[in-house]
Amino acid sequence: MTMQPATPTVLDSPLARKLSAFVRLSTDDLRVVSDLFRRRRNFGIGVEMIHQGQTDQTAFVLASGWACSYKILPGGTRQIVDFQVPGDFLGLRSVLFRTSDHNVEPITPVQASEVTQRDLLSAFAETPRLATAVLWAASRDEAMVVERLVDLGRRSATERMAHFLLELGARLRLVGMGERSGYSCPLSQYLLADALGLSAVHVNRVLRELREEGMLTFQKGRVTFDDYDALVELAAFDRAYLDHEGPLLT
Amino acid sequence: MTMQPATPTVLDSPLARKLSAFVRLSTDDLRVVSDLFRRRRNFGIGVEMIHQGQTDQTAFVLASGWACSYKILPGGTRQIVDFQVPGDFLGLRSVLFRTSDHNVEPITPVQASEVTQRDLLSAFAETPRLATAVLWAASRDEAMVVERLVDLGRRSATERMAHFLLELGARLRLVGMGERSGYSCPLSQYLLADALGLSAVHVNRVLRELREEGMLTFQKGRVTFDDYDALVELAAFDRAYLDHEGPLLT
DNA sequence: ACGGCGGGCTGATCTGGATCAGCATCGCGC
C-alpha cells in the first residue's frame, strides 16, 4: 500500500486516474464514479469472482490487488486472457451477456467494487461523458487482447515475454504503480505460462535468457528493466494501441 | 446476391437480423438502424477501408461481402484478428481511439455503410435499446477474439481449424448465409494461415487431414461439414460465447 | 496462345518449444 493523503478523494482512485488519460472528468462525473464504488467487497486468493456459465450479470472495478481472467478447456488446460490491475474492470464484457463466458479470480487478496448492469446503465444515462470514458476503457481492454493475439500468433517466446512485460509496465504506470525502471509484480512463472501460451519450463528459460542478455530481470516479485530501449526494440513495442496520450501529461 | 422481396425493409439487413438475436427491436429502433445505413459505399478487393494509425474516427457496417481486420508487424508478417461478414461492424473498437490500431480491408468486393462517431453516439441517445444492442454486438466481437486467443494458445492446428470453421458457420447462419451442412467461403488458405497463426503449407495439410477423416471438406470456395457432431467434439466447440440464443428462434 | 501469377498441393528437412524427470529452496501448518 502506498501513502494516501489524509482525506482521500475519488481522484486518487486508480479508475479515475485511468479514465483521465482519455477525458478530463468533471467533479460531477467523479461523483458518479465514486457512487459506483460504494459496494466494496474483499476476495481471497483463488476465490472465484466470476464463473464461466454464471447468469447474474455483475462486473467489478478493481480497487487494489491483482486478478486474472481465463477460460478453461475441457481437458484441463487453461488460457489466461488477461491480468487485471487496480482501476481495471472485471467481467465488463459479459455484463450484457446472458451467461459469462470466462472466469475471473484474484491472484493476490483483492478489494473490488461490485457494479451491476443496472448501476452501470443508469450511470451512463446520468453522465454521457462517463459512458464514453468507460467505452474507451473497454476498447482499450479489447486492444490489449488483440495484442495478446498477435503475441501468440506471430511473436517468438522471447519477444512475447518482452512485449507482455512492457505492456504491463505501461498499464501500471498509468495508475501510478510503476516507474520506467520497473515495477513489483506478483505473477508466478506458471501464470505467465498460461497467459503467454508457453510451458512454465520455457518461461523460466526465456526469463533467464533475457536476464543474461542484460535486458530485464524478473526476480523476487519485481520486474526490472535493465535496458528499456533494447526491450522496446526487441518486442517491437508500439504503445499506440494503449491510447494513453491523454489530456493529462503522461 | 440472393433474391430480395419487392420492397426490402431494414428487417432484411444482416445487422438487424443479428441484433435481433439479442433484443427484439421496435420499428422505431429499426428506423434508426436504417438511418445508420444511409451513407453506403463500395470497396474493391484489397482497398484499405481503415488504416493503422489513421486518425479520423469512422467505422463501417458491412452490408455485403467479406472483409478482414489485421495488424502488421515490423518484419512484414501479419496477424489477422478476425474476418467480417455481412452485419458486422468494422473498426468499431477504434471509433473512440485517437488513432486506429489496426487495418481493415475487403476480401471480396464489399458494400458498407459509413458510420461516424457522431452518428453512432446520437443514435444511442435516441434509442437506448439500440445502444445496448450495439454494445452487445461489440461484446460478442470481443468474445470471438478471446476465443481466437484460446485457439492460438491452447489448441492444436487441427482443433483450431475445426473450431474456427464451426464458429464461422454459426456466425453466417445467424445472418442467413449458411446452413448446418456448410456454407460458401471466399477465404484462401493464406488468409486462414494468417488468421490461425499457421503457415499456409500447414493449413493445407490440416485441411487434407480433416477431409480424409471425413469431418469436413473445404474446396472450391465451399465449406462442407461431413460430420458435424464429430467436429464439435474434436474442437470442443461450445457456442455459449456467441450468446446467440435470442428472442427469435435460432 | 502464351506468359505470368495466384492459388492449391506435396516431400524433405529443420527447430522452437513441449514434455519428462528431477533437484533446491522457502514459507507455512502442525
Added chain:
DNA sequence: GCGCGATGCTGATCCAGATCAGCCCGCCGT
C-alpha cells in the same frame, strides 16, 4: 523442527509445425 506444497530452476529427449523447394492447374491480360 519436520513434512509438504508452491515455486524456481535445469538437463535430455521428442514432436508439431515451420521452412525450403518445388510442381500443377486455371485464369487473366496482351
